[in-house]
Amino acid sequence: MTRYLPAFRAITTREALRFLHQRERFLAALVRPLVWLLVFAAGFRAALGLSITPPYQTYITYETYIVPGLCGMILLFNGMQSSLSLVYDREMGSMRLLLTAPLPRWFLLFSKLCAATFIGVLQCYTFLAVAWAFDITLPPLGYLTALPALILAGLMLGALGLALSSFIKQLENFAGVMNFVIFPMFFLSSALYPLWKMAESSELLHDICAANPFTHAVELIRFALYVDIAPWPLLWTVLATLVFMALAIWGYDPARGLVRRKG
Amino acid sequence: MSLKVSDLSFSYGPKRALDAVTFEARSGKFTALLGPNGAGKSTLFGLLTRLFTSPQGVIEVAGQDLRSAPRAALAQMGIVFQQQTLDLDLTVRQNLTYFAALHGLSGRDARTRIDAALDRLSMLERAHEKARALNGGHRRRAEIARALIHQPKVLLLDEPTVGLDAAARAAITTHVHDLTQDHALTVLWATHLTDEVLPDDDVVLLHQGRIRATGPAQDLCGTQTLKDWFLSQTQAPA
Known part of the structure; x- marks a missing residue:
């Protein structure tokens, strides 16, 4: 254990430092959801009528509805960003330094994942603070109860990023991830519109959205923000995290030889 | 050995x-x-x-x-890769501290070893410089020093x-x-x-x-x- 703690601390600190060095990344991470919240949501407020469904106990504005989805969006982009930085690390060689440390590979990857999640959660709280300043408020206790949900959702999306990074051969291929992972995952979810609304237009789309792990991560955050637990999304998110993590560990297995591609 | x-x-x-x-x-x-x-x-x-x-x-x-x-x-094993593997935005000492931690070394023990390794490669006076500021030869020396920290x-x-x-x-x-x-x-x-x-x-x-x-x-x-x-x-x- 004495070997593990310094390594965990070092990996997370390095990721945090790297994030601090990239102020543009922080700004972009914040501006993106705020544009959705303050521009997109304002425009759609009139167009979309929302009925009272759990966890909401009263009519809510559209801005309020999409706050959990935008938290999910932050974590999704952050997960993919950390995946991008892993591919970059591999191309630049610093991944070799990490992978040749005398520690189990799963632990090294898990440490990276925790670091990425920590940064994602930090971004979420910054976003929630700005939203609060614009009078989009949540139950005070919700800010606290959302923490475990944000961490779990962050771990799930970070693990997805890790798994993807082990299959992306080159940095240039990353644009494909944007088109084929981020956008479908985000739009085919309950982030922007409730699933019952989706069912009104297409049963098939509704079913796809319902199977999307991102939907469950968003619902988990939504209920947690209202001091409530959603058992099914919780289970689904935990399962997806485990599957993505197992995929990442398999992808980085030395016998499979990920790094040898850059030989 | x-x-x-x-x-x-x-x-x-x-x-x-x-x-x-x-x-x-x-x-x-x-x-x-x-x-x-x-x-x-x-x-x-x-x-x-x-x-x-x-x-x-x-x-x-x-x-x-x-x-x-x-x-x-x-x-x-100490390893110096062909590719440059320093984090250019970190100082030499930060780079070495990161590596030491990956080998389970921290605190005073890590500091002592890092100083000794840097001294051995005549790099001690550059410990506080960012890796980006070093020339190719000094970056390499820093990497060799790093590979020796855990003896x-x-x-x-x-x-x-x-x-x-x-x-x-x-x-x-x-x-x-x-x-x-x-x-x-x-x-x-x-x-x-x-x-x-x-x-x-x-x-x-x-x-x-x-x-x-x-x-x-x-x-x-x-x-x-x-x-x-x-x-x-x-x-x-x-």
Whole structure:
């Protein structure tokens, strides 16, 4: 254990430092959801009528509805960003330094994942603070109860990023991830519109959205923000995290030889 | 405490990159892994550092089998990769502290070891500079210092002088030769540049994935220069 703690601390600190060095990344991470919240949501407020469904106990504005989805969006982009930085690390060689440390590979990857999640959660709280300043408020206790949900959702999306990074051969291929992972995952979810609304237009789309792990991560955050637990999304998110993590560990297995591609 | 490789083979799909490679790098000796580009040196380094593994062959690092005890073996190994692996936005000390932590070292112990390693490579006064501010030679020195923090028994260097000017190249080669003797290190230095090898260094000649010769440089080349011997061995039909 004495070997593990310094390594965990070092990996997370390095990721945090790297994030601090990239102020543009922080700004972009914040501006993106705020544009959705303050521009997109304002425009759609009139167009979309929302009925009272759990966890909401009263009519809510559209801005309020999409706050959990935008938290999910932050974590999704952050997960993919950390995946991008892993591919970059591999191309630049610093991944070799990490992978040749005398520690189990799963632990090294898990440490990276925790670091990425920590940064994602930090971004979420910054976003929630700005939203609060614009009078989009949540139950005070919700800010606290959302923490475990944000961490779990962050771990799930970070693990997805890790798994993807082990299959992306080159940095240039990353644009494909944007088109084929981020956008479908985000739009085919309950982030922007409730699933019952989706069912009104297409049963098939509704079913796809319902199977999307991102939907469950968003619902988990939504209920947690209202001091409530959603058992099914919780289970689904935990399962997806485990599957993505197992995929990442398999992808980085030395016998499979990920790094040898850059030989 | 040496590095032993026995019967190591590796293929990229149908292409055989290493074929039954067997050699030993002795303790306290500078062993040059000499081979032209494409000989399989980088593949061998990938296997030695467990970036990937092969089902065939055995690698023993200071008595530890890399397959059955990978972490114990890696803990005995210092590695300098061909690619530059410093985080350029961090200072030299921050880079070394990060590495020390990956080896379970922290606090005062890590600081003492980092100072000693930097001092050994005459880099102590540059500890607070950002890696980006260093020239190629000093970055390399910082990487060698980093590879020594955990006091490994075996030091692997994969073409460490690539991209350096003549003076920096000579300085680093001399430094590592000195380290080998002063600290009874086992050094495996991959290169295709024969002027980095001294007459009493051990040489392992790798060509087209196979070991062609092993032994002290002066014994192998006889009356020829090492460069001529190397060319005669690697330009002849395989």
